[in-house]
Amino acid sequence: MTAPRILHEGFAGVIGNTPLVHLRRIESGTGCTLLAKAEFMNPGGSVKDRAALAIIRDAERRGDLHPGGTVVEGTAGNTGIGLAHLCNALGYRCVIFIPANQSREKIDLLRTLGAEVRPVPAVPYNNPDNYVHQSRRYAASLANAVWANQFDNPANREGHYTTTGPEIWRQTEGNLDAFTCAVGTGGTLAGVSLYLKEKNPAIRCVLADPSGSALLSYIKQGEPQPTGPASITEGIGNSRVTANLAGAPIDDAIRIEDTEVVHTVYRLLREEGLFVGSSSGVNVAAALTLAHELGPGHTIVTLLCDGGGRYYSRLYNPDWLREKGLSTS
Numbered sequence: 001m002t003a004p005r006i007l008h009e010g011f012a013g014v015i016g017n018t019p020l021v022h023l024r025r026i027e028s029g030t031g032c033t034l035l036a037k038a039e040f041m042n043p044g045g046s047v048k049d050r051a052a053l054a055i056i057r058d059a060e061r062r063g064d065l066h067p068g069g070t071v072v073e074g075t076a077g078n079t080g081i082g083l084a085h086l087c088n089a090l091g092y093r094c095v096i097f098i099p100a101n102q103s104r105e106k107i108d109l110l111r112t113l114g115a116e117v118r119p120v121p122a123v124p125y126n127n128p129d130n131y132v133h134q135s136r137r138y139a140a141s142l143a144n145a146v147w148a149n150q151f152d153n154p155a156n157r158e159g160h161y162t163t164t165g166p167e168i169w170r171q172t173e174g175n176l177d178a179f180t181c182a183v184g185t186g187g188t189l190a191g192v193s194l195y196l197k198e199k200n201p202a203i204r205c206v207l208a209d210p211s212g213s214a215l216l217s218y219i220k221q222g223e224p225q226p227t228g229p230a231s232i233t234e235g236i237g238n239s240r241v242t243a244n245l246a247g248a249p250i251d252d253a254i255r256i257e258d259t260e261v262v263h264t265v266y267r268l269l270r271e272e273g274l275f276v277g278s279s280s281g282v283n284v285a286a287a288l289t290l291a292h293e294l295g296p297g298h299t300i301v302t303l304l305c306d307g308g309g310r311y312y313s314r315l316y317n318p319d320w321l322r323e324k325g326l327s328t329s
Ligand code: PMP
Pocket: 046, 047, 048, 077, 078, 079, 182, 183, 184, 185, 186, 187, 188, 189, 234, 235, 236, 277, 279, 280, 305, 306
């Protein structure tokens, strides 16, 4: 008897190869084709599954991580979720440092997934007790352990250079004029842009930035300078240029205000049936802005980074939105 052919090897085997969704109603009136990678369909629910896998595989290749080892990160978000799933699947211990002011749901979810969560005082980055520094020191104190270091570990963007970029190129058969997405670590935008520009330097690569972030000014003027009030978006925007973003071939940046984010997220839900988080709203709003800038006949690709289920208490809570003066229409 022949063994059945295993098409996908466990959790890690179903990360990536996400569908490219045609946003037919969102694009209407622009004369452009708008396409979005459904990253919320990754098994851990977000684009960050790719970074988590790339970082773990890189540590294994370097010989820093062996069976039974520990993966440590300071994160309150999707990277921690991806790491927690992968550590279960690959036989590692997962330790997540998180600022103590993060929501109960986030801490509970990470613990449910099997991570050891260590809440630490919420202090600024320049304080040595900041959660990022604590996670780095803890990893360094252990044998057979890796500090994921998603912001400055280039394995993150390499993961997008070897998977997300080639998938977009194959799925569009090279017929695309522009790519845009928001930046948290920069792994996605940098990795995809590096790959696409190698294939065709004319593809326009554009950073989509929420209010309050310093990256728009970095791209436009060469200096990171926070501008505008803090945004309601989560997981994106940055006050500094990470190692993952540095040197990426970015042509331009677009600011997307919160009113536009919320409007676009609810359009995605009501017109396309897609229930997604705030960074997806930034991305699709930026793709629409690009469509108007480039004019009819162009194809623009972006990402839907995670699902809406993680945002019930904020983005999908009408009372919370009203308090912020934001409207869903
Ligand atoms: N969207 C969401 C929901 C995220 O969690 C993140 C990562 N923080 C991003 C977008 C940005 O991705 P990257 O870190 O690759 O820049």
